Amino acid sequence: MTNEKLNELLKPLVTDLGLEFVGIEFSPSRGSSLLRVIIDAPGRPVAIEDCERVSREISALLDVNDPIEGRYTLEVSSPGIDRPLFTLEHFTRFVGSEAKVNVALPIEGRHRFQGVIKAVEGDRIHLDQDGKDVVIAHANVVKAKLVPDYAALGIGAKGARNQDSGSRKRGSKHR
Structure with a gap:
């Protein structure tokens, strides 16, 4: 199934x-x-x-x-x-948050991206990867998840590894 x-x-x-x-x-x-x-x-x-x-x-x-x-x-x-991001609604809900995104088909030779979700337009996700707008088709996403903001959660870098x-x-x- x-x-x-x-x-x-x-x-x-x-x-x-x-x-x-x-x-x-x-x-x-x-x-x-x-x-x-x-x-x-x-x-x-x-x-x-x-x-x-x-x-x-x-x-x-x-x-x-x-x-x-x-x-x-x-x-x-x-x-x-x-948190994993499965749907376009998930990406929309977390605009402004940092995410890791793995894609099936490479974009500019890359399969992995990490950056702030800037916008969702139609079936396209806009990610700010090091100051550059990367546009990813949702159908190309293999796996995506939020990157925790350990400082905002009150967890130091050392605690983050063991948390x-x-x-x-x-x-x-x-x-």
Whole structure:
């Protein structure tokens, strides 16, 4: 099953529970695949109980629909301080924030960019990479996430290396 189909299946369930469906990361493998579902709680931190509740509901839904072939691990977590950016709406929401963006097709010979999200116009993301405007088509984005501002979070550079990302996880095995 494609990520798009999994998103379509899982988003309404998470939304019905009063939470924000941020997105999924699916890593298929021969032995045991990993399905990570990322949720957020509007106006408050994600609690372990949120992850547990979503995990139970998703487990039941996946058991009925059986969209994933073979064994897999389900993990439900908060976005953490290095929040992933999946949709154009995510990029728009975080205009002014710094992000790391990996692309499939190189832009000026590069696959990785880091800079401030300046704007989103149509399906194009404008990133300020060292004072230069880099325009990235959303369809070209392989992976994107916010870069935490450790100083604003009150975490020094030394603490940043040892600091947990703040995500809460609950895993359960299936099949």
